Amino acid sequence: MAVIAVFNQKGGVGKTTSTLNLLGALARIGQRPIGIDLDPQAHLSGILCGAPQHAEDSAYEFFARGKSLWSLLRPTRSATEIVGAHIEMSRLDSLLGKSMNAITRLGVALHRRPEPERQILIDCPPQLGVLSLNAMFACDLLIVPVSADFLAMQGARSIDHALNALEPVLKRRLPRRYLLTRFDTRRRMCATIAEQLVAEFGAADVFETRIAENVSLAESPWMKMDVFEHAPASRGAIAYEALLGELLGSGLVN
Amino acid sequence: MAVIAVFNQKGGVGKTTSTLNLLGALARIGQRPIGIDLDPQAHLSGILCGAPQHAEDSAYEFFARGKSLWSLLRPTRSATEIVGAHIEMSRLDSLLGKSMNAITRLGVALHRRPEPERQILIDCPPQLGVLSLNAMFACDLLIVPVSADFLAMQGARSIDHALNALEPVLKRRLPRRYLLTRFDTRRRMCATIAEQLVAEFGAADVFETRIAENVSLAESPWMKMDVFEHAPASRGAIAYEALLGELLGSGLVN
Numbered sequence A, B: 001m002a003v004i005a006v007f008n009q010k011g012g013v014g015k016t017t018s019t020l021n022l023l024g025a026l027a028r029i030g031q032r033p034i035g036i037d038l039d040p041q042a043h044l045s046g047i048l049c050g051a052p053q054h055a056e057d058s059a060y061e062f063f064a065r066g067k068s069l070w071s072l073l074r075p076t077r078s079a080t081e082i083v084g085a086h087i088e089m090s091r092l093d094s095l096l097g098k099s100m101n102a103i104t105r106l107g108v109a110l111h112r113r114p115e116p117e118r119q120i121l122i123d124c125p126p127q128l129g130v131l132s133l134n135a136m137f138a139c140d141l142l143i144v145p146v147s148a149d150f151l152a153m154q155g156a157r158s159i160d161h162a163l164n165a166l167e168p169v170l171k172r173r174l175p176r177r178y179l180l181t182r183f184d185t186r187r188r189m190c191a192t193i194a195e196q197l198v199a200e201f202g203a204a205d206v207f208e209t210r211i212a213e214n215v216s217l218a219e220s221p222w223m224k225m226d227v228f229e230h231a232p233a234s235r236g237a238i239a240y241e242a243l244l245g246e247l248l249g250s251g252l253v254n
């Protein structure tokens, strides 16, 4: 099974929303996916199982003290399990630095994971620090959410530069897919951003599925639910279901 | 004149949009404000003057090599001048750490600024690192944009905790105002978030002015303009003009 990282250093583009709802979509088709929250804001953890109270119950312990990642798994209301985040993780950049050893820890642990058939999704913070670099080294696919606005498109361009600089170190091309989010058909800008994405990154690297602007997606975190639990018939639920369908269809996910 | 920092570690809540348009509103009333871009994404720099090509032309030189901040000022099309940002600034967390000396550099420089009558606005990145801490130590007022959704409200709560922990070190209470952004009157959630803001932080710390969801605010960065240049009659322009009015009326800005 693939390890998928969800990253864009531009803030507020739908990283957490996409991770939450892809986990939800996988659980709905009978899988037992694993979520890893690498954002010290711990929003994904807060929604799925309540953010860990102490740093030692979070991914902080794995990075700072080498505790086994699998001992940090917490149950959620669905078949999804999650490794939570904690605000202390914002210290890891100055604690660990960005040496090869520091940025490949997660990759090494995931490579030897006990249940390789389980899908893994990693939510990242909005900066290219040691946590997001770990996610990039560890993943088989990078999903880059781009909200349909100018500044998020700028963010996508700078990731492209960063990835091109990283690939010699990674010694492979990191497969990536750009996901258009918060798409509002009434706004001319959205259609232009969609065209720019395909023109600059190529149709093959842009998901056909677009996630429309849909209030159910903004409301569901409030209910501590994914969109399928909160509003299963909403355009948001249908869009993330279609996204999973596209991932399964292209063989990126089994 | 006051130094205003604009911060929320939640991404995509309107930090850059608010900094850009408050600078624009000040220039429209005949002032010569200074913008300081502390976000390595350099979005504010990109809109106002083109992001600096080299780190030595950006705020990086001030923090890493002690170059004078005022020698880094760049002109823009309006009366606003700006100190630009550069992606290299994302290394400053590991380079400088978070010692007292590291986080008070900006405050010391602004305290001795050559033109104290000029208003200063600081755009921050979406994390509580050495750059945002510098902005908090340096500012007279902290504006916390909160987009009208659940996760941004979570972000506002965690800043409140962070500020309460910082104040003993700051040796003062840091005046702060919460600004509701992307407010959509059609969404029930927005009204609830507005009520929660007042209930949790007190009406005195929440701006009466709310910034509505308005496409002109998302479009203007694309034209490399503030909203006043791009769409002076739009609800976005009217809202940021009203915000400046409220700042002037309350004596937070002269």
Ligand SMILES: Nc1ncnc2c1ncn2[C@@H]1O[C@H](COP(=O)(O)OP(=O)(O)OP(=O)(O)O)[C@@H](O)[C@H]1O
Residues within 6 Å of the ligand: A010, A011, A012, A013, A014, A015, A016, A017, A018, A039, A124, A125, A126, A181, A182, A183, A211, A212, A213, A214, A215, A217, A218, A219, A221, B009, B010, B011, B012, B126, B149, B150, B151, B152
């Ligand atoms: N398609 C959508 N329709 C409506 N609202 C959305 C949509 N996608 C995301 N949102 C809302 O936009 C806000 C930003 O989304 P989210 O928090 O998932 O972004 P993020 O990239 O994870 O942010 P951060 O950079 O802070 O981690 C959230 O409040 C979310 O509810």
Ligand SMILES: Nc1ncnc2c1ncn2[C@@H]1O[C@H](COP(=O)(O)OP(=O)(O)OP(=O)(O)O)[C@@H](O)[C@H]1O
Residues within 6 Å of the ligand: A009, A010, A011, A012, A126, A149, A150, A151, A152, B010, B011, B012, B013, B014, B015, B016, B017, B018, B039, B124, B125, B126, B181, B182, B183, B211, B212, B213, B214, B215, B217, B218, B219, B221
């Ligand atoms: N009131 C508004 N109406 C419509 N769009 C808005 C509004 N405020 C901000 N936006 C759009 O939302 C996106 C996020 O805003 P912005 O980039 O200013 O947030 P930010 O907090 O600076 O993000 P980051 O955390 O990445 O620095 C931008 O594309 C912006 O154009």
Ligand SMILES: [Mg+2]
Residues within 6 Å of the ligand: A015, A016, A017, A039, A043, A124
């Ligand atoms: Mg997030």
Ligand SMILES: [Mg+2]
Residues within 6 Å of the ligand: B015, B016, B017, B039, B043, B124
């Ligand atoms: Mg910004």
